[in-house]
Amino acid sequence: PVTLKTHGIIPIFYPQCGVDKSRCPGMQQRRVGAWVVGFKLHFLSQYLSSLQLKGGFIFYVERETGNFIASSDAKFDSFRTIVDETTKKVSYAPYEANATDFPLKEVKSRVHWLLNEREGKMN
Numbered sequence: 001p002v003t004l005k006t007h008g009i010i011p012i013f014y015p016q017c018g019v020d021k022s023r024c025p026g027m028q029q030r031r032v033g034a035w036v037v038g039f040k041l042h043f044l045s046q047y048l049s050s051l052q053l054k055g056g057f058i059f060y061v062e063r064e065t066g067n068f069i070a071s072s073d074a075k076f077d078s079f080r081t082i083v084d085e086t087t088k089k090v091s092y093a094p095y096e097a098n099a100t101d102f103p104l105k106e107v108k109s110r111v112h113w114l115l116n117e118r119e120g121k122m123n
Helices: 044-047 105-117
Strands: 005-014 029-038 059-061 070-071 079-083 088-092
Touching: 044 059, 044 070, 059 105, 070 105, 088 105
Parallel strands: none
Antiparallel strands: 005 029, 059 070, 079 088
């Protein structure tokens, strides 16, 4: 499926002292590599929808962009389909949860509060 992806980079040091410097007294750590992890965010919706919620609803929106990432509603596709009228080319883009045409009203009102009113902004 079309999906958003994210990644994380975890540095690897030698010797491996962790964050407690007392584990390697007098030794200098040096970075010797990195562990890179990729994660497809559509799995997040699958996980949230499997949580056996008792009448509740969970959703995830990226604060910086306002993009809708995932929710416990497995039937809702977090991407909008865009068709270029001239070329008829189909593309996909994440929904902006605060947009006027966002289809899930219960999410839209909460996102508006989170991104605007909670911070004292009025949009």
